[in-house]
Amino acid sequence: MADPTLADHTVIETREDYLEAVKAIAAGQGPIAVDAERASGFRYSQRAYLIQMFRRDAGTFLFDPPAVGRFDELNDVIAGEEWVLHAASQDLTCLREVGLDPTRIFDTELAARLLGIPRVGLGVVVEELLGIHLAKEHSAADWSTRPLPQSWLSYAALDVELLVDLRDSIDQLLSEAGKSGIAQQEFDAVLAKELRVVRQDPWRRLSGIHSIRGIRNLAAARELWLARDALAQELDVSPGRLVPDASLVAAAKALPPTKRELGALREFTGRASRSEIDRWWAAIETGRTTDDLPVVRSNGDTLPPPRSWSDKNPEADVRLKAARQAILERAEELTMPVENLLTPDTLRRIAWTPPEELDVQTISARLEELGARPWQREATAELIAEAFVEARQSPVPSPESAS
Template identity: 35%
Template sequence: MTIRACDGKGRTTRSSTVVNVADEPRLLAEPRGGVPEVITTLDDFRRMILRFAMADGSVAADAERASGFRYGHEDWLVQFKREGAGIALVDPVVLAEQGANWADFNLAVGDSAWIIHDSLQDLPGFADLGMRPKALFDTEMAARLLGLSRFGLAAVTEHYLGLTLAKEHSAADWSYRPLPRDWRNYAALDVELLIELEDRMGAELRRQGKDGWAREEFSYLLAKGMEPKERPVQPWRHISHINALARDQRGLAVARGLWTRRDEIARHYDIAPSLLLPDAAIIEAAQRKPRNAREFRAIRSLNERVRVHTGGEQDKMFERYAPIQREVKPVVWKDAIAEALALRAADLPVSPPSGNDEGNAPRSMRYWQDHHPARYARLQAARKVINQIADDTRTPADVIVKPQLIRNLCWTDDIRSRDVAEFLHGQGARRWQVDLIAASVTRAIM
């Protein structure tokens, strides 16, 4: 049901939804105001900005990309909603070609909070376009702080509003034009309920005494999401299951060579690298190291075009990229492998030291137990008190503090000289996290 409350001065506040947990969730098949068209002209863009400037309250925001189809991760559609302005679907790519400037939109919404679900997915793309949110309410982080076991958008709307969303096109190629109506419907639903969620979840955060925690987390996420992303020094080491090559330097050279060549081609054709050569094929080639034509032909994944069979419309989307795939002949991979196998020993990649990754403590508990039992005991003691705090506050332990921070703390050589609160601050923990756990962790590990 829906209720209206007074703010103590006789004014009626915005309505909020109260869900009876016994009720079956209802499907919201499309936005209550209908499915909007996509804004593709500067005149329509300016009219949208005027609507949002004349409205008030928080701004629901979301974005769609073409990951899995295109090389880059730019936004191909951005969605907004504000009370009094309705839902807007915007094509940022075509508008950028016309010289659109998002500074006017920033001015129109002012200091209002942007409501985003899983903001670190969308804020970098917004920053690239020139959007500058001044405040944030992240509904996924709010769900985690409130102890929900499922925190996808559909699960959160079901929990707090008793509504499930029609979600069918999350893996679509959003660079496709024109966007079909059902895709636009999907995109609009992503922002349809965010304002109501902010109302309901904000009230629950206050009830549980976690609204201060949430404000700190939202500020942290906003700052982090708007930072320029740094490209990894060795991006090829992010190949799926690269650890399968362990200390195999020649295998790592093959993987590096294939990844580098694949990346060059993918960038040139603006196609997802995985549509040219899957990571699994790179790992298989690196393990088998084919040295002649017969051995190369025996690795089928290097000789066949990548195909995706979902049994639905997604197959047709992938087929749009078949001409590019056919342009890239297997000999490209064969030559990359041959070059890697011919490298001098001095030019082979060196595996990072085991047990320590970029200054962080090791993640393997077996390594801790076998080689550093005292540190392992210290870590277990710290984990025990954090888990107790998590139970007491009904907050997931990994939200209370990032597990890697506690591993780093317990990896310290001279732990007794360490100020736990100062260390956690230096590692990026928020003030609420430090205030909550520092004293208890200190007693546990000293």
């Protein structure tokens, strides 16, 4: 095989070249391999800065999305075809933003998980199943860079040029393992899932926030996070590149009484920590004086950590432990990760609040409410029902004996 780094790749940047590519892709045969490169860690937005496609009898196409704009014409001719992606959930949002929205996918990463392949990164799976070494040294690059280096383009092209062959190899393995139907249900679930999650109080994801004590300090942390987020969005820069989380937490903990002392705070670092000192000081003053004080812990449907269940809900703790072992054994029988058989969150929720009647039908119905696919319900409902019934009949240890 020729060294792909020696090949020159042209990025499609004009509408004219884009429309010619649409015709070529439409004339190709079979599934369409698709990948997208973002600039995570460099830019605020999660937009695609390069979209790669490959189709047999058509070739490889590298598109510059900011230059091309919308891809509606391309979507019109390929939306009904099968698209092959690796870890589709990572790319679908940015593809949809530019008008690319498939109705059928084959996710090689997800399929590899269902087959029980231990490591499912694209390079590893390609090497294991196709015998081709796929270098991944540019995976964390700043793809908003212009012009893109040829070595990066070669890397990006190879990602899709091997995907269709990989899809065919994995599809055969799924068929041999009797998992084709399972995989199809999982692919359909990825397409149906809302991938853009709107989080309540996103500032609570600030790394280290749990170490902050005091309502005013927590309010300052919130205002600092909001101020940084607004600036990052305005500049289209990753927030951590302006001021890291650790610096915001240090400032919130110290709650300096003056702007001068904030500027003198050694732990308050980052490229915008001093150039935007007025912004950060205003955030701290708002946190210090606001009447809109945050609650210590965000409300919502978050369950307590399982380690505390023996104290907070001993019956649920017994149910969870019994069912978890049964699910683990079934996952081993099916040769797949336990989280693909049934997500830990789903199992915890049904263990915390099970149906009144414990039988296969009620458990299956509750699993469906929680988003479990038909194959997951068929594989786990009876096990969970039996485990819960057994747990109900078992004596619940007292908190004293549990400790």
